[in-house]
Amino acid sequence: MAVEKLPLPAGRMTRRQLLSMIGTAAGSSVMYQAATSLGFAAESEFKGPPDLSGAPKGTSVLILGAGWAGLVAAYELGKAGYKVQVLEYREKAGGRAWTLRGGDTYTELGGFTQKVGFEKGNYLNPGPWRVPYHHRGVMHYYHELGVKLEPFFQINYNAYVHSKSAFGGKPQRYRHVLADFNGHVAELLAKLGHKGGLDGYVTKEDQEKLLAAMQDWGALDDNYAYTANAETSNRRGFEKDPGGGLSGEPIPSKPIEFSQLLQSGLWRAIGTGSGYEFQTALFQPEGGMDAGPLALAEKVKDKITFNAKVTEIHQDNAGVTVTYVDAKAGGAVKTAKADWCLCTIPASILSQIKKNVSPAMDAAIDALPYEAAFKVGLEFKRRFWEQDEEIYGGITYTDLPISVISYPNSHYGSKGKGVLLGAYPWGPFAYEFAAMAPEERVKKCVEFGAQIHPQYLKEFDNGVAVAWHRVPWTLGCFGSWTEEKRKQHYKDICQIDGRLLLAGEHVSYLPAWQEGAVQSSLDAITRLHQRIIAK
Amino acid sequence: MKNSLLSLGLALLALGAALPASAQRTDAQTSDFADARRFPYQDGEHLYRSICQGCHMPDGKGATGAGTYPALASNANLEAAGYPVHMVVNGQRAMPSFGYLSDDQVSAVVNYVRSHFGNHYSDAVTAQDVKDSRPTR
Numbered sequence: 001m002a003v004e005k006l007p008l009p010a011g012r013m014t015r016r017q018l019l020s021m022i023g024t025a026a027g028s029s030v031m032y033q034a035a036t037s038l039g040f041a042a043e044s045e046f047k048g049p050p051d052l053s054g055a056p057k058g059t060s061v062l063i064l065g066a067g068w069a070g071l072v073a074a075y076e077l078g079k080a081g082y083k084v085q086v087l088e089y090r091e092k093a094g095g096r097a098w099t100l101r102g103g104d105t106y107t108e109l110g111g112f113t114q115k116v117g118f119e120k121g122n123y124l125n126p127g128p129w130r131v132p133y134h135h136r137g138v139m140h141y142y143h144e145l146g147v148k149l150e151p152f153f154q155i156n157y158n159a160y161v162h163s164k165s166a167f168g169g170k171p172q173r174y175r176h177v178l179a180d181f182n183g184h185v186a187e188l189l190a191k192l193g194h195k196g197g198l199d200g201y202v203t204k205e206d207q208e209k210l211l212a213a214m215q216d217w218g219a220l221d222d223n224y225a226y227t228a229n230a231e232t233s234n235r236r237g238f239e240k241d242p243g244g245g246l247s248g249e250p251i252p253s254k255p256i257e258f259s260q261l262l263q264s265g266l267w268r269a270i271g272t273g274s275g276y277e278f279q280t281a282l283f284q285p286e287g288g289m290d291a292g293p294l295a296l297a298e299k300v301k302d303k304i305t306f307n308a309k310v311t312e313i314h315q316d317n318a319g320v321t322v323t324y325v326d327a328k329a330g331g332a333v334k335t336a337k338a339d340w341c342l343c344t345i346p347a348s349i350l351s352q353i354k355k356n357v358s359p360a361m362d363a364a365i366d367a368l369p370y371e372a373a374f375k376v377g378l379e380f381k382r383r384f385w386e387q388d389e390e391i392y393g394g395i396t397y398t399d400l401p402i403s404v405i406s407y408p409n410s411h412y413g414s415k416g417k418g419v420l421l422g423a424y425p426w427g428p429f430a431y432e433f434a435a436m437a438p439e440e441r442v443k444k445c446v447e448f449g450a451q452i453h454p455q456y457l458k459e460f461d462n463g464v465a466v467a468w469h470r471v472p473w474t475l476g477c478f479g480s481w482t483e484e485k486r487k488q489h490y491k492d493i494c495q496i497d498g499r500l501l502l503a504g505e506h507v508s509y510l511p512a513w514q515e516g517a518v519q520s521s522l523d524a525i526t527r528l529h530q531r532i533i534a535k
Numbered sequence: 536m537k538n539s540l541l542s543l544g545l546a547l548l549a550l551g552a553a554l555p556a557s558a559q560r561t562d563a564q565t566s567d568f569a570d571a572r573r574f575p576y577q578d579g580e581h582l583y584r585s586i587c588q589g590c591h592m593p594d595g596k597g598a599t600g601a602g603t604y605p606a607l608a609s610n611a612n613l614e615a616a617g618y619p620v621h622m623v624v625n626g627q628r629a630m631p632s633f634g635y636l637s638d639d640q641v642s643a644v645v646n647y648v649r650s651h652f653g654n655h656y657s658d659a660v661t662a663q664d665v666k667d668s669r670p671t672r
Contacts, residue, residue, distance in 0.1 A: 109590075109592075109604065345601075347628075351629060369632065372631075428571060435584060435588045470589065
C-alpha cells in the first residue's frame, strides 16, 4: 500500500471525486468521500414500508441494539404481529443518531467525563447531522411519526472558504470564490474559442453555443471578459449593495485575480455541494438528530431493555439465547430467548462477543475496521457569525485541522448563546484529536477557529468534544468497507446465518448514513419474514 | 464497570494539573496536526501520543465499554516482536491498519510500546523487520 491512505476507487473517477481528491478544504473530506464512495452509486431504493403480512402467531424475534436499525425492525415486526424484544447497551435509544444537550453528561472510554454546559435549546449532533431528501427510508419515518424538519444548508454562499496559506490566512466568501472561478474559466474558454483553440474539438456550430453558454454561465461581458461590473456583481455581490433614493447607487465589486485564485487552492471547496448526498434539499430534525429514533422508540418503549450488555449469542435448532449483564450495575447474568435474532450491534463490538455463527459470517464481522471521526460543539455568548458576518447556517470549509465550522440552521436572530459545530475532521486529524483529553480538544478547536473568526477568543463560553474511537458503545465511527473487502465479505455479512442476521449501516451500501441503517433493517426483516413464512 | 470508569475519570480530571507531561503531552501537541492525510511523525513516543493513545489510552492500559481496547501495558503478547508489528501493519477486527506508516515509523512505535508501560523487551525491531513482515503483493 502507498504511503498515504487514500483508498480512492481506481478507474472511475467522477468530477466530484476528482474535485474532492485534489481538494481538501476539508482534507478530511477526501477521506470521507473515499470511504463512502463505494456506497454512493446506490441511491435509496425505498418503496414504502415492507409487507410483512401473514406472520405466524407467537413467532418471536430478539433485536440487539436500539438505534435506527433495531428500532425500525422492532416497530415494523411488532406491527406485523411478531413478538419482539429489544436489548440496548446504553441507557437510552438512538445509537449514533445522538444529540448532546445542556445538562447531559458524557463519559468516554478512558473515563474522561464531560458535562455539557449548553444553554437550553442548544445542542451538538456528534454523529449524523443532515438528511438528504432522497434518503427515503429516514424521510418516511420522519413523516409517519410527525418528526418536524427544518432545512439544513450544506452550502452558504456567504460563509467562508479558508486556507491558512492563502490570502494571508484571511477567509474568503464562498460566493466570491465560486463566481470568480467560474467566470475566469469561462473567459479562458471563450478566448480559446475566439483564437481557434477549440477547432477540431468542437464543431463551429457547437462553438457558437458554447461561447454563448460561457457568457451566460460565467457572467462575461459583451467582449467575453470577466470584469468588475453589475453582471458579475450579481454573482459575487457588490462592493456597495443597491439601495434606494440618492444614496442607493450600487458599486460593483472587483473579482479576485485568476492566478491568485488558482494558487490559493480555495476552489477545492466549491465542488462540495454538487455531490448527490449534499444537494439541496437537506434536512435536520428540529432540536436534534435523535428525534427520529426517539420517536420510533416511543412506539416500542415497552419492548426495550436498557443497560443490557450482550456477552454471548448462542443459537441452536430450538432458537437463539442471548446472555447479557446490566451494563451499569453488573450483577447476575441474564438471558433472553427468541426464535430469531436480528443483531444491529456494530461489527467493532460484535467481533468481540462470543457467538456461534458460520466461519464466513465470523470472517465478515472480523473484517471491518472502524473509522476515526471527531466533532466538537462550541457554545458562544452571542451569535457573532450572524450579527457580525451575516452567516445564517451552512458551512465554512478550511484546511485547518478542524476542517469545517458549521453554523446552526435554526433560531436565526436569537439573542442568546449559540452553538457551532467547531470541527469535523476524519483521518489523521481525527486520530490526533481522539488522542487528546476532551478539554484539550476543545481548547485547540477554539484556537484554530479563531483564525477564521477572531470573535472566538472573546465570546467562547463552553464546549463538548466527541472522538468516535473513544465512544464506549461503538469503538469508532462506522464500518470501513473497501472494494476488496466488499467483494470478499459483503454477501456473507448479509446472510441469514442459522437463526441470526445482522443490520446496521455496516450492512449497507450507504456506510455512515442513517439511511444505511434503515435500508439494511428493512431488507433484513423482509428476508427474515419471507424465510419464516416459507417454513 | 461504568462506575469504576467514572471514578477513574474523575480521579484523572482531579489530577489533571499534576500529571507529568508525558501522560497527556498537552504542551507538545501545540505543534502537531502536521498533515491532513498522513502522520509525518518519526519518533516512537510522538507516534504513540498522536495515534495509539486515542484507543489504548495515555497509560497504555486500554479501556472497556460495550467492547474492549486491549491493554498494551505489561502485555505478554508483545514478547514476540512480530505480533505488534503485524497488528500495526494489518490491523485486526475493528482496529484499522496503519500499514501506510513507513517501516521506520512502525518500528519506532513498536519499540516504544515494547519498552514502556511496564514492558521491558530489549530486542528492538528494525525497519527491515517491518519491511519483511508486510504482505507481499
